[in-house]
Amino acid sequence: MTTFDLADIARLRRAGTRVGIASICTAHPLAVEAALLQARHDGAPALIEATCNQVNQDGGYTGMTPEDFRAFVEAIADRVGFDPANLVLGGDHLGPNPWRALPAEDAMARAEAMIAAYAAAGFSKLHLDTSMGCRGEAPALADAVTASRAARLAGAAERAARDAGRPPPVYVIGTEVPVPGGATHALDHLEVTRPEAALATVEVHRQSFAAAGLDDAFARAVGVVVQPGVEFADADVIPYDPAAARALAATLERMPQFVFEAHSTDYQPAAALRALVDDGFAILKVGPGLTFAMREALYGLDHVAEVLAPAGEDEGLRAAMERLMVAEPGHWQRYYGGQGAALAAQRHFSYSDRIRYYWPHPEARAAVDALMARLGDRAIPETLIGQYLPRLYDGVRDGAVRPRARDLVIAAIRLALQPYSAACSA
Template identity: 30%
Template sequence: MQAQALLTVPFDRVATHARGFVGWVAELLQGPLAYQHTLLAVCPNSEAVTRAALEAAAEANAPLLFAATLNQVDLDGGYTGWTPATLARFVADELARLDLHIPVVLGLDHGGPWKKDLHARNRLSFEETFQAVLRAIEACLDAGYGLLHLDPTVDLELSPGTPVPIPRIVERSVALLRHAETYRLRRNLPPVAYEVGTEEVGGGLQAEARMAEFLDRLWTALDREGLPHPVFVVGDIGTRLDTRTFDFERARRLDALVRRYGALIKGHYTDDVDRLDLYPKAGIGGANVGPGLAAIEFEALEALVEEARRRGLSVTFDQAIRRAVVESGRWTKWLQPEEKGQPFDALDPERQRWLVATGSRYVWTHPAVLQARRELYEALAPWLDADAFVRTRIKARLMDYFRAFNLIHFNERLQAFLPE
């Protein structure tokens, strides 16, 4: 599959733009469409979420970005079972099956050393993890990804709690981008857009002065090597997975900073954030959602379990998903300081439920979970289409984002700016 092959007529006209479709839209969001729209990026953490996102984007008549971490999608299949190539094939097949004609861009999220849980857990050396990321980037480019987030803001060779020095972040960001561009040109693939920075506290870029230094050094280094500038810079705008906070004033300050470099702020952890309508007004160019959609999928399945039991049916999905999440150990990454070291069953029941809902995305493809889900769907088949029920719940939440980000019929507005 060629890069950005998911751009259909008439948007295929901008596939050769200097920074691809995303770069073209970003230029509009800095110019005639400034402070009016925010692009939506969805983490493809399950088949249900991916299908629902395509359906929602079609209903909204808006572009759709996918932002896949290396935990989700990688050469080893990640926790979704998808490689970059099979994700691209799945999305392309769904677009064809549903006869959808919307621009869709696949993207890499947090591509950098030790950003993949397996790399950190196995304590890979820098060279080992860096080479694995380079191979993943090549696979993403081959699969048609149009946006690459390069994020070398973790360094397990430093003492715990020590921020990665900015010169090192810059050096490694340039190395990743250089490799991507060299590979892309060698393979004669169309241009792509790049994203840098991080919202994570451990990344050491929360202080606005450090962010400014990072951008100064990075742009200088990129210009020295004749490499393209990133389209997005990920910034700390107050959002976290377990809060509803969005810091509008901080976002405006970061927006003013990054626009001086011809880039836009990208927000991560946009799940369950209050006042989503403020994102365009703050100048946020793009926003990622993911774990919250897994929680919506989980809640929909909870409702199906309740319906099955109301009908006297014997189902085990809730037990299977809980067991798989607990055994995965992934829930421990979301523990509060006072919870660390406690066994799962000792936590508050509401926290247990939240951790299962949030961690569900890691185990959707677990054999026992798949089997229990099939049995649940089959048990309810005489009364309802369980698969459609789940997708409808996810789609409804996604439509909240499309509306808040002023993306309804955005494709029509974009067409007015297409080159002849």
């Protein structure tokens, strides 16, 4: 892939350049490291995004402010030798969502403070998402209200970037139909965004920005979030169907300033990802799929450790995670159904990957550290890799992957990223 400025993505596409980029939505250090290593290998920019719930002025569930997150990612980039000039930081779903239980004015004031913190910290791609109702409002707001609030947040970002001496950011507008992070019910089909709805989203935002004196900011809006018909749930993945999205894709001819941003592209087949980019869905969001691959590798290593370094009566990683999730069910209880073994299977193996919220927990970190300490830097036999980490077997056998525990986890995440690399390449 050719390195490019995100501000030029639509112009390059109009000029006939095949261009796309994966948006890495994760705060896990191993997933970030894998993404940077893959981008370095590809000679491509790395777009790393934080969400409003992960990272905000109050710390979010990661405990990081935007400035902290920037330092966190840059430290990993420095350690792995990734050129910081090719690092793009983004903010996802920036709006009142973390505070939607508050009255709208209160929630919006906090959202302004959040997006200002992102802009001041040098995040150069900001997704404005004000679609959710706050206390006393309908769950979904009218387009005009959403756009007016988005313009208000853009104004806060513009001022903060200017005051901090940062380049002005680019913006993404709109929000996808499904719930961020995956659907909470079984899937059989999805409604693709109607072309007229996509065009209306752009026009109402154009008008709201103009009314706020933010024409220059709107000129830097590069993406529109739409639903191309892709999603995942606990055990289901709906792959992209180009025929179903043909009319939506064609609307880009009428909005030459923009490309589409596709959310929830995790677990899509490689051919579907490439077709998305071909059709103008040039920004591909991925997050849970990376920590899902990480969890698969860690659980495989848990089995390897049972063979090579039995822990006696000490619990293994999966048992430790089960104990933690049962003791603190807040991150999964509203999302998973059923009981007994079926519910336990969802806690660990759901595509929704709500287990990802537990990896930063001190008990989870201690359990992962204990597993890695048990395996140390020993070479894991190919036979055990074939048994418990079969997706990595060929890479190990061919010498592309070192058969060490940490290398295997990074390789598993990179394997999940490689279809995105292929999809976004020329």
